[in-house]
Amino acid sequence: MINQLSWKVGGQQGEGIESTGEIFSIALNRLGYYLYGYRHFSSRIKGGHTNNKIRVSTTQVRSISDDLDILVAFDQETIDLNYKELHSKGVILADAKFSPKKPEDTQASMYAVPFTDIATELGTSLMKNMVAIGATTAVLDLDILVFEEVVREIFGRKGDQVVAKNMEAIKAGLDYMNEQLAGVRTMQLGKADGQKRLFMIGNDAIALGALAGGCRFMAAYPITPASEIMEYLIKKLPPLGGTVIQTEDEIAAATMAIGANYAGVRAITASAGPGLSLKMEAIGLAGITETPIVIVDTQRGGPSTGLPTKQEQSDLMQMIYGTHGEIPKIVLAPSTVQEAFYDTAEAFNLAEEYQCPVIVLSDLQLSLGKQTVEPLDFSKVEIRRGKLATGELPEVDNKGYFKRYEVTEDGVSPRVIPGMKNGIHHVTGVEHDETGKPSESAANRIAQMDKRFRKIKNIRFNTPVHAYAPHEDADLLIVGFNSTRGAIEEAIVRLEADGHKVNHAHIRLIHPFPANEVLPLVRSAKRVMVVENNATGQLANIMKMNVGNAEKMYNLLKYDGNPFLPNEIYTKSKELF
Numbered sequence: 001m002i003n004q005l006s007w008k009v010g011g012q013q014g015e016g017i018e019s020t021g022e023i024f025s026i027a028l029n030r031l032g033y034y035l036y037g038y039r040h041f042s043s044r045i046k047g048g049h050t051n052n053k054i055r056v057s058t059t060q061v062r063s064i065s066d067d068l069d070i071l072v073a074f075d076q077e078t079i080d081l082n083y084k085e086l087h088s089k090g091v092i093l094a095d096a097k098f099s100p101k102k103p104e105d106t107q108a109s110m111y112a113v114p115f116t117d118i119a120t121e122l123g124t125s126l127m128k129n130m131v132a133i134g135a136t137t138a139v140l141d142l143d144i145l146v147f148e149e150v151v152r153e154i155f156g157r158k159g160d161q162v163v164a165k166n167m168e169a170i171k172a173g174l175d176y177m178n179e180q181l182a183g184v185r186t187m188q189l190g191k192a193d194g195q196k197r198l199f200m201i202g203n204d205a206i207a208l209g210a211l212a213g214g215c216r217f218m219a220a221y222p223i224t225p226a227s228e229i230m231e232y233l234i235k236k237l238p239p240l241g242g243t244v245i246q247t248e249d250e251i252a253a254a255t256m257a258i259g260a261n262y263a264g265v266r267a268i269t270a271s272a273g274p275g276l277s278l279k280m281e282a283i284g285l286a287g288i289t290e291t292p293i294v295i296v297d298t299q300r301g302g303p304s305t306g307l308p309t310k311q312e313q314s315d316l317m318q319m320i321y322g323t324h325g326e327i328p329k330i331v332l333a334p335s336t337v338q339e340a341f342y343d344t345a346e347a348f349n350l351a352e353e354y355q356c357p358v359i360v361l362s363d364l365q366l367s368l369g370k371q372t373v374e375p376l377d378f379s380k381v382e383i384r385r386g387k388l389a390t391g392e393l394p395e396v397d398n399k400g401y402f403k404r405y406e407v408t409e410d411g412v413s414p415r416v417i418p419g420m421k422n423g424i425h426h427v428t429g430v431e432h433d434e435t436g437k438p439s440e441s442a443a444n445r446i447a448q449m450d451k452r453f454r455k456i457k458n459i460r461f462n463t464p465v466h467a468y469a470p471h472e473d474a475d476l477l478i479v480g481f482n483s484t485r486g487a488i489e490e491a492i493v494r495l496e497a498d499g500h501k502v503n504h505a506h507i508r509l510i511h512p513f514p515a516n517e518v519l520p521l522v523r524s525a526k527r528v529m530v531v532e533n534n535a536t537g538q539l540a541n542i543m544k545m546n547v548g549n550a551e552k553m554y555n556l557l558k559y560d561g562n563p564f565l566p567n568e569i570y571t572k573s574k575e576l577f
Contacts, residue, residue, distance in 0.1 A: 062486025134173025
């Protein structure tokens, strides 16, 4: 009996690898298991190796595992690329069609199962993935009925006969594999708790958070790995009176979102690194006109087109300093799918309260990785619109203009919706006075710049840092952001079992940097290791600028397109003791 299982299916893109993983994982999620899935795929529509690694557990998991229990291979390349992850008792289930060869340097068992031939006999080779699910079911001693509901949901629109054929394919794979095992069970999962939980990717949570936060307009241009946000909202916004516009480019997307927000509609735009580069001038416009806007950046491998379907965290400096000139902005970095929902909803409140761009920073692993999520509590979502005028405005002065950019103590000026009586004012991208009229006065420039930056000096954001700090004099403080949280947490469990005192700080508010929360953690640790998926240690550099203690800091960097594994963090940490 095992409490965790790591299962991977691989083959050529377009062979149904994603649907195989979807059916397997959704069925187990409904039994009450916790899951974490991560897809490796190529930046092309068809062809190129792809795999889907899914971790199944009786307890919460937030990262992919170091090793592998079962590898389902539809081609030899899948075996050659992934077999080293298999532990000694692992199992390879390979399609007999390609005459699979077992590598000499693995102790894992291999079974050649005629996935394609069985599927063809049943009517179409396309059902080979169902046969593979059946073979997996045999190894795990599962009841195939757990898949029937999912198969019916996915294929039901094609008719009962198609559903029946797919279930027949699962049973055929089960029967064939049972004969090979001859009653021997290599693995059997511990019983799940049966609780119903969500199973979703980060992009869906971001989109749902936008809906809950009152967003009713999105302007965006398709780009990996952000497109699912737009695809989700295309379906969900119209019934709520909202709309999505697929723009001609990223510049139009940003400026349309600015226009909608200026008109009083909560609006969002989402992209990845290359798109954010194009949006930068518009983000500067939102900054100087003090127009709220929420922008999602799903980080991926760069620069330029780079590795569009691979993991990276190299946009931090761009998000903070990418615009020319200086404007206030807020950068949030959720670390789980659940946080992606709540943080996106809160981003709209912050954008309107502080009248500035708010960037929700994600990464490919968080945006496209699928996680078990506890039921979301919509009662926690509130709508706060800041200093947006809703009643009758007082009479304006003799000049007839409303002081939209009035210099105030907290830096936040009164805001109106166009067309409100007594609310007329100028809006321009050049420096302006309190009514918005262009002004090159030195005194006015200083007053407006200082006013804008006062807004974010005392930002209110719940839990800017996830701090796990049981040790007052820690041997090591591990710091990360976004999707590295799960791997770090697992590594710390192992390190503490070895007797080491380890604290953990996961940064959720990248900018303005929460120095007051981070500095005590840094000071109380002998060493600080910053874990990030980039080549230059961007988060570590931001920490050095804000909390000093550079002599304590060490980098653990990974920029090969793959997410961190718990063992990589554990091994590097051991070197520092």
